[in-house]
Every structure is written in C-alpha cells, then in structure tokens.
Amino acid sequence: xxxxxxxxxxxxxxxxxxxxxxxxxxxxxxxxxxxxxxxxxxxxxxxxxxxxx
Amino acid sequence: xxxxxxxxxxxxxxxxxxxxxxxxxxxxxxxxxxxxxxxxxxxxxxxxxxxxxxxxxxxxxxxxxxxxxxxxxxxxxxxxxxxxxxxxxxxxxxxxxxxxxxxxxxxxxxxxxxxxxxxxxxxxxxxxxxxxxxxxxxxxxxxxxxxxxxxxxxxxxxxxxxxxxxxxxxxxxxxxxxxxxxxxxxxxxxxxxxxxxxxxxxxxxxxxxxxxxxxxxxxxxxxxxxxxxxxxxxxxx
Amino acid sequence: xxxxxxxxxxxxxxxxxxxxxxxxxxxxxxxxxxxxxxxxxxxxxxxxxxxxxxxxxxxxxxxxxxxxxxxxxxxxxxxxxxxxxxxxxxxxxxxxxxxxxxxxxxxxxxxxxxxxxxxxxxxxxxxxxxxxxxxxxxxxxxxxxxxxxxxxxxxxxxxxxxxxxxxxxxxxxxxxxxxxxxxxxxxxxxxxxxxxxxxxxxxxxxxxxxxxxxxxxxxxxxxx
Numbered sequence: 001x002x003x004x005x006x007x008x009x010x011x012x013x014x015x016x017x018x019x020x021x022x023x024x025x026x027x028x029x030x031x032x033x034x035x036x037x038x039x040x041x042x043x044x045x046x047x048x049x050x051x052x053x
Numbered sequence: 054x055x056x057x058x059x060x061x062x063x064x065x066x067x068x069x070x071x072x073x074x075x076x077x078x079x080x081x082x083x084x085x086x087x088x089x090x091x092x093x094x095x096x097x098x099x100x101x102x103x104x105x106x107x108x109x110x111x112x113x114x115x116x117x118x119x120x121x122x123x124x125x126x127x128x129x130x131x132x133x134x135x136x137x138x139x140x141x142x143x144x145x146x147x148x149x150x151x152x153x154x155x156x157x158x159x160x161x162x163x164x165x166x167x168x169x170x171x172x173x174x175x176x177x178x179x180x181x182x183x184x185x186x187x188x189x190x191x192x193x194x195x196x197x198x199x200x201x202x203x204x205x206x207x208x209x210x211x212x213x214x215x216x217x218x219x220x221x222x223x224x225x226x227x228x229x230x231x232x233x234x235x236x237x238x239x240x241x242x243x244x245x246x247x248x249x250x251x252x253x254x255x256x257x258x259x260x261x262x263x264x265x266x267x268x269x270x271x272x273x274x275x276x277x278x279x280x281x282x283x284x285x286x287x288x289x290x
Numbered sequence: 291x292x293x294x295x296x297x298x299x300x301x302x303x304x305x306x307x308x309x310x311x312x313x314x315x316x317x318x319x320x321x322x323x324x325x326x327x328x329x330x331x332x333x334x335x336x337x338x339x340x341x342x343x344x345x346x347x348x349x350x351x352x353x354x355x356x357x358x359x360x361x362x363x364x365x366x367x368x369x370x371x372x373x374x375x376x377x378x379x380x381x382x383x384x385x386x387x388x389x390x391x392x393x394x395x396x397x398x399x400x401x402x403x404x405x406x407x408x409x410x411x412x413x414x415x416x417x418x419x420x421x422x423x424x425x426x427x428x429x430x431x432x433x434x435x436x437x438x439x440x441x442x443x444x445x446x447x448x449x450x451x452x453x454x455x456x457x458x459x460x461x462x463x464x465x466x467x468x469x470x471x472x473x474x475x476x477x478x479x480x481x482x483x484x485x486x487x488x489x490x491x492x493x494x495x496x497x498x499x500x501x502x503x504x505x506x507x508x509x510x511x512x513x514x
Contacts, residue, residue: 184445187449
C-alpha cells in the first residue's frame with residue numbers, strides 16, 4: 001500500500017493558473033472591445049463631421 | 054455597431070453556470086486519487102484545456118484553407134480568433150501539466166513528446182502573431198496568416214512523431230520510464246472520475262464556443278475600425 | 291509542362307549567373323558556417339571523446355543557421371531589385387517561380403555543405419565522406435529549402451523581415467532537424483541500418499508533404 005502524497009498546494013497552484021489565464025484572457029477581450037468601441041465612435045463622428053463640412 | 058445577440062447572452066450565462074458546476078464537481082464530487090493525492094484533480098481541466106486548444110488551432114487551419122479559396126475577410130477573422138484562443142488554452146494545458154509533473158515525475162519539465170510538441174506549437178503560433186504584426190496591408194496579412202496557419206498545423210504531427218521515435222531509441226533519462234504516462238503517474242479512472250472528466254470536456258467545449266464567438270465579434274469590430282481609419286486617412290491625405 | 295520547365299530553368303540560371311559574378315551569398319554563408327563550427331569547438335570543447343556524439347548536431351545547427359542567412363539574402367534580393375514584381379508581371383506560372391527559387395536555394399545549401407563537410411573532416415579527423423551521410427544531407431537540405439523558400443518569400447515582404455524568418459522557420463523545421471541529426475549520427479556511429487530507416491522515412495515524408503503544400507499555397511504568397 002503506497003502512501004498518498006500530500007499535493008494540495010500543487011492542486012491550488014494548478015487551478016489558480018487555470019482561472020488566472022482564462023479570466024485574464026476574458027478581461028483582455030473586454031478591454032480591447034471597449035477601446036475599439038471608443039475608437040469606432042470617434043471615427044464615426046469624424047466621418048460625419050467631414051461630410052457636413 | 055451591431056447589438057449583442059440574445060443567444061450569446063444566454064450562452065454566457067450557461068457557460069458561467071457550467072464552469073461553476075464543473076469546478077465544484079472537480080473539488081467535491083470527484084474522489085481523491087489514492088497514490089497521487091489532490092494534484093491528480095488538475096488532470097480534468099488540464100486535458101479539457103488541451104482539447105479546446107487543439108480545437109482552436111484546428112479552426113485556424115480550416116479557416117486558412119477557406120480563406121485561400123474564397124478570399125472572404127470573415128475567414129481571416131475566424132483564423133486569428135482560433136489561433137489566439139488556442140494559444141491561451143494551450144498555455145493553460147502546458148503550465149498545469151508542468152505543475153502536475155513536479156510532484157509526480159519529480160521535475161517541472163521533461164522532454165515528453167506531448168509536452169514538447171505542445172510547447173513547440175505555442176512557439177509556432179507566436180510566430181504567426183508576429184508575422185501578422187509585421188504586415189500592414191490587410192489583404193496580404195490575411196493571405197500570409199492563412200498560409201502560415203496551414204504550414205504550422207501540418208508540421209505538428211511530424212514534430213510529435215519525431216520526438217516519439219527519439220524517445221524510444223534514446224535512453225529514458227528520468228527515473229525508469231518515468232516520463233511515459235501510463236508507466237508512472239498513470240491511473241485507472243473510477244466511474245465518478247469518468248463522469249467528472251466527461252463533464253469537464255463538455256463544459257470546456259461550451260466555454261470555447263462562447264469565447265470564440267466573442268473573439269470573432271471583436272475581430273469584426275477591429276476590421277470596421279481599420280476600414281474607417283483607412284477611409285478617413287485616404288481623405289485627409 | 292514545357293513553359294513551366296523553361297521558367298524554372300530561367301530563374302535557376304539567373305540566380306546562379308548572378309551568384310557566379312558576385313559570389314556574395316555563398317561566400318557569406320560559407321564564412322559564417324565555418325565561424326559557427328569554430329565557435330562550437332570552444333563552446334563545447336570538442337574533445338575526441340565527445341566529438342563522435344555531437345558532430346551531427348554541430349553540423350546541422352551550422353547548416354540551419356547558415357541556411358537562414360542564404361534564404362533571406364536570396365529572397366530579399368528579388369524583392370529589393372524589383373525582380374519579383376517584374377517576374378509577377380510576366381505571364382508565367384507562379385509555382386514555376388517557387389520551384390526555380392527552391393532549386394537555386396538548394397544548390398547554394400549543397401554548395402556550402404560540400405565545402406564545410408570536408409573541412410570539418412580535416413579539422414576533427416572524422417570521416418564525413420560517407421554516401422549515407424550525403425543522402426541525409428541531400429534529404430535534409432531539400433526539406434529545408436522547400437519550407438524555407440516559402441516562408442522566406444513571406445518574411446521579406448514584412449516590416450520585421452530580418453528577425454522574422456528564423457522565428458517562422460525553426461518551429462516548423464524541428465521534425466526535419468531532429469530526423470537529420472539522428473540519421474547523421476546513426477551513420478557516423480555505424481549503427482544498424484534498420485534503426486536509421488525510421489529517420490530517413492520521416493525526412494522523405496517531410497519533404498513530400500512540404501513540397502506539395504508549398505506547391506498549393508505559393509500563389510497566395512506572391513499574388514499582388
């Protein structure tokens with residue numbers, strides 16, 4: 001009968017990485033979408049401003 | 054600006070619930086493995102992340118072929134989305150594999166075929182992103198991206214094979230066959246383990262679809278902004 | 291088929307003639323390759339005992355590095371002198387361009403190998419003049435230039451072209467290099483042929499797969 005290894009800290013580290021990377025990627029998606037939305041709004045208003053001018 | 058589809062909002066909620074349920078199942082429902090102890094539970098999400106990572110790269114390959122046939126910008130957006138998501142999930146796969154290997158195999162890193170191939174893949178797709186960054190013209194960027202996505206994916210099985218043959222001829226360095234899963238660090242799954250494993254696979258596939266969808270929407274937005282910039286730039290110049 | 295071969299021949303001829311006049315590429319690759327061999331000598335302390343096991347590795351790393359130098363030069367020359375645009379205006383088969391460039395790159399690779407290997411033999415008194423070893427060099431160089439020509443023609447069209455080629459090339463090249471190193475050291479250490487065959491087979495598969503892939507996608511790389 002082999003002894004069960006105490007590997008709890010590795011388990012916690014593993015799931016910290018899993019959720020860290022996943023959440024990090026989701027946050028990067030949100031930030032990039034947000035920035036692009038702002039850019040798009042600005043460019044659209046510029047575009048319309050030029051059409052009138 | 055297109056509104057977020059209702060189906061996507063539903064999918065977001067479903068993904069969140071499934072992820073919470075799968076995490077609870079891993080920690081509280083799945084039994085602790087007798088020899089390896091708690092760290093064995095990394096296995097469920099480790100394999101699931103590797104699976105969806107491969108799905109991402111496979112999507113990039115398919116999108117690459119489709120782009121070269123149709124020259125439709127939509128396929129370029131899908132290809133880039135696949136590579137990016139594949140890289141994020143493959144990174145999870147590699148790092149969790151390494152964390153598992155430390156107590157079980159006694160080293161953070163071994164030159165195991167799977168581990169090595171996954172890392173070479175990660176490097177190849179990093180090269181894909183660098184190639185895209187170096188090209189300003191959208192059409193050319195899409196064509197080169199498609200070509201490299203195809204070339205990179207084709208090399209993967211051969212890389213795996215070469216390291217596989219390398220290992221069987223080469224003497225095994227760590228332990229006695231320590232880096233061949235199944236020889237050491239292998240285990241047979243109990244029914245409860247199989248249930249959690251299958252549930253994790255399904256959950257991560259849903260997560261993949263959800264993130265993929267969001268990334269494609271981001272890609273479309275980025276394309277619109279780039280078009281607008283070109284349009285305005287052309288007028289002021 | 292005839293015009294295809296004629297275009298291909300014309301490109302090879304043009305490259306060889308230009309190289310014969312300037313000799314800048316071969317001499318560059320060659321000096322670089324010899325320098326790498328010398329650096330390895332001091333970095334690894336190539337004593338007679340370690341020599342037999344690392345020779346194959348040293349040779350292939352040398353060829354791989356010298357090769358990127360040559361590929362970059364050969365494709366950048368096309369791009370900068372406007373040759374590529376001229377060739378693209380001509381009503382010729384695009385894949386003939388690929389095979390032409392690939393063949394001339396292959397000639398340059400083999401030319402470097404033909405000089406480096408005897409020099410290495412003399413420097414370290416190992417016999418590299420074995421037919422089996424030359425077969426490995428031929429198969430390896432063919433695979434190398436088949437992917438290398440395709441990726442170099444993309445890399446030279448990018449902003450970051452000098453650092454881009456090795457980054458694009460090496461991850462894809464790993465199976466070929468692993469096979470080439472193992473097969474070469476197999477011949478050098480005279481291990482039985484049935485242990486070398488898997489590596490030779492892998493190289494043949496690699497060559498066939500990447501030549502046909504490049505054949506299918508090359509048009510997308512040069513189209514304007």
